[in-house]
Amino acid sequence: MIGLLHSKITKKCLLGVLFMLVFYCINVLHVTTNEPQHNLPFFYILSLPLLTSFFLYFKSNSLPAIIIVLACGYFQDKYQALSYLHLLSILLAAGTSTLIYYFLSEKKHANHFWYNSKPLIKISTIIFLNSLMGIFYWQVVTLKLTGEHHYNYTTIRFLVDCMLLCNSCLLGVPFFSFLFSSFQKNKRALRFITSKSFPSTNIKSLYIIFFSASILSSIYLYMYSLNLLTSFLICWYLPLLIWLGVTYSNVLMLPVWLFVSLGTTFELNKSTYGIAISNLSNSADISLFTASVLLVSSCAFIWVTFNTSRISSYVHHLKYISKLEPNTKIPSLLALKEDISRNHYSCLCLINLPEVAPLSHIYGISLRFNFITSLRSYLLAFLHHGEDFYYIQGYGVVITFKQKELNRIDVLNSKIKEFRFIWNNEVKLGLCYGIVYTNFIPEKSQVSVLIGELHKKTTISMQTGTPLLHVPAIEQDKYTMGKIRHRLQQSIDQHAFMLFVQPIVSTKDKKTYYEVLMRMKGGDGEIIFPDTFLPMASNAGLLTDLDMVIIEQTFKFMTNNNACAKQSFSINLMPSTLYNSNFLSKIKALFESYQVNPRRVIFEIIEADVFDIQIVSPLIQELRTLGCRIAIDDFGTGHSSYSRLKALDVDILKIDGSFIRNILVDEFDLHTTKSFYAAAKLKNLDVVAEFVENQKIQDMLTQLGVEWLQGYHTGKPFPIENVSTTNHNF
Incomplete structure (x- = not known):
């Protein structure tokens, strides 16, 4: 050294x-x-x-x-x-x-x-x-x-010399300093110049044309018409140079202005200014004015361009720190997107660390950031040049690989297993983690989507204990998750869900009522079923809004169709709606607004969702007081079904279709159905059997005494607008 x-x-x-x-x-x-x-x-x-x-x-x-x-x-x-x-x-x-x-x-x-x-x-x-x-x-x-002879400090020559020398230092010192530093660090100087960006290609072309024209015209004027370079010409040069210095780089515009000012200095220096200040002549006056304009113009040029450079450096710094996660100073998702757009990677790996969040709840959030920082320092030694480590809060860490080696992921997995994090010299922790990697490197705009897909599969990796390869589908569905989410929000905001109904028919007479089923219309008119958009609505916290929209659309149909004035409709309620504190007030407002008879409305509650009877019971009682009927849906699928049935005051019991489907061949399903029916009758409840798919099942259920049947055999779902006016309330 x-x-x-x-x-x-x-x-x-x-x-x-x-x-x-x-x-x-x-x-x-x-x-x-x-x-x-x-x-x-x-x-x-x-x-x-x-x-x-x-x-x-x-x-x-x-x-x-x-x-x-x-x-x-x-x-x-x-x-x-x-x-x-x-x-x-x-x-x-x-x-x-x-x-x-x-x-x-x-x-x-x-x-x-x-x-x-x-x-x-x-x-x-x-x-x-x-x-x-x-x-x-x-x-x-x-x-x-x-x-x-002695130099006279009271002459015009002294003032002009001072201003010319100040102007030369003002322009020359920064310019020559850049040349000296560039001589030793030429690559750095080249990056400094080429890093400046133009707003557009047209501006770049304009800059090149003007830069070349400035040099050539200045040389011509100095060689053939030196007397033209006066303060008049300087005043025309200055605004253009300042504009280009602000737009591009003062480093490249400085030589042009230095050349102009030195040429003017050379012209002024050829004259003799041994004139006392008290005896100003026209030529001395013009020379003094030209030197003053030259110095003031140089000061203005340096001040504007240097301040612009300072602002540009601040903007560059802000852009840099915006790509870092603020607490750990580790590159974030934004930096990952930028790097993917500039570099060629062969593999992208996501490491999910689910244990970090609960540990930070115990030891404080500082543990999370120190943990990630320590892991990054540990893994950087494993990475090659051009590869990096990124931290994306809520998803984990991402590592990019440039060299395509089959064992890199296995080596990474073994190194992470060996990693131990020490916190406050008291706690020594390993990692609970899942690794998912892909050889598909997307465009910048699709990086977020890929990270979400990788994150979903980390659970499988944690269960198996091995890294998992993610291979994106070659052909994506017509409706991606983003489009469905957009369509879901649009349907909620515009009350634009398609309402279907499935008849629930009586085994005693011809009475019928209808269960309301929701569908969502796609952009091309196709139907999107609930199993596609309900999980997304749940993740987005939109289930309560969804329920209220379906209820309002149903009430609106019941009000506007006088021919169906006696029909009853059953509406499903999501778990989040049951526990929403504003649900009852909203329901009362809808009943009053649409003037719907509450006796025509049945609310279905899934039995497995009733996990807090103390909250649900008062809600059920309020709805029954209004005149609504309450049905327990999918009965038998939850644990402690009988204890819940005993605790809840409801009107209808709907036996889940999993017990009805094989009732003809499975003795257990048959006896279970009989047990459910008997328990319901002890509480004077009407019983509905779901999944009635053929006549034999219908006959068996009728023989058991079940009053209501629902299934494709008794009636398939159809649009609510086609409800027959010949059906009657039960």
Whole structure:
């Protein structure tokens, strides 16, 4: 490690020496090929920000380069000595201002001009103080030591020089700092530039066209029409450059504006401004105004684009943290979707951890987050480059695999079995888990659906103790779960369920009443049966709403069809409806609103759903007080059926079809049915037998004395609108 560090320092020192030698040669060449001038030389204006960036980047590594260059230029002839003095004054100004900046700023990012830490210190030292010291050292070292006349601080030339040097530092220091850092970290610089995104392809094309046109037109103007580059042209350049800097990147627009401003600086620098401020002339006035516009425009450009960059970095950071689960800082579902859209994975694995939730109830929610964090740290060593670990609350963790190896899942399973989590040095826990994986990687929009499908199958994996492969169906049903859920909500909101009825006929006479059955209409008019949408309604907590809609639709039909004014209808109630505190008040409101006789309504309650008699009994009593009849449906399917029958005051007992189906061949079913019938008669209840499928079953039940029959033999379900008017109330 120490050898590597020394190697980096040595490499940086050698690079600094090479740069300074090249710079010194160019400086000598410039001075020897140009006559000495009393104005601040243009090369000096360009060199100050360049060497300031050099000090900022190389820091103490720049000392060998400075010593060698100063030693080489000590003994020179007249012109070469002048170049040496130029270099000395630049080094003194840049070095002094950089030292002051290092002393006042944060040491961590002091060498990086693009960080936004302490911008006031940065601008005051690296820009303004640096410019003033540059003029001072140039005046002291160059003018006095060469015997030139004293530099007058009350002339227009001094003001123009100050503004030109400030403008050069303001634009040059950040630009050259980026070049220095890009030279060592070229890949990072390339990512920084290419990471900027355009709103559209048209904007990108416009940017390329304008960028190229700006460079070409500027070169043409400097070569053939330098006098056109005045404050007028600057005012036209500035808004376009600011717009492109905001839209794309100030890093790419900075060279264009730097080129424009340096060209203007070169043009202004050719004039002699030895005019006192009290004796302003037109040319001096124009030069001073142009330099002022140049500096103010550069300040505006830097301020706007740098603040835009800061906002962009904040937005980028917010996007980054939005993809992390807030408590564990682990990539979430959003990050998984983004990674799947960008990368090619061969396998996606879901690990469900059902025991984490109850453990967090005991030890606190911090256990959950520490558990997941520890598991991630443990498994990351197993993952290859480009693979990751994601935490999706409520579902578990997801792991993506890039390399398709058959034993990866088995190795993962064994590693998870070996994992132990220690909590507060007191509790040592293993994992109860289920693993389901798939080689089908969906599109970004279908990731959530796939996660739900994998989560459903983790129960099987937990039961078998082995990872389970999930293979999605090649052809999906016409109605996916999402579409059915949408259709269910729509049917509830619009009261748009299809009502069917099945007749329940009397064995004593021709009386009939009807059980209301619900269906849902699909988008193409097909019928969706309850076994498809009822589980979804239960998961969504919509069963009570569903019941109330069916009751209201039934009441509406009973009110609007006078021909069926004497017909009675039996309506099923879901368990959640029984325990809803507002159910009775809603039922009373519906009876009053539709003016339905409560004696025409029977409510069916499934016997197995009556798990709290103390709550259900008062509800039943209230409904019977209104005049409604109560039927116990599917009797015999629950435990303690007789004890519930004894405790509940109801009117009708419906024997479950599982006892009726084989009554002709199964002695147990026959005797059980007789037992149910006898118990019902002890409480003076009417008895309904379900699943009457043929005449022989009908005859057997009639012989036993059962009063009411329901089944395909006595009548199949049909739309409620087709209820015959010849039937009578029982």
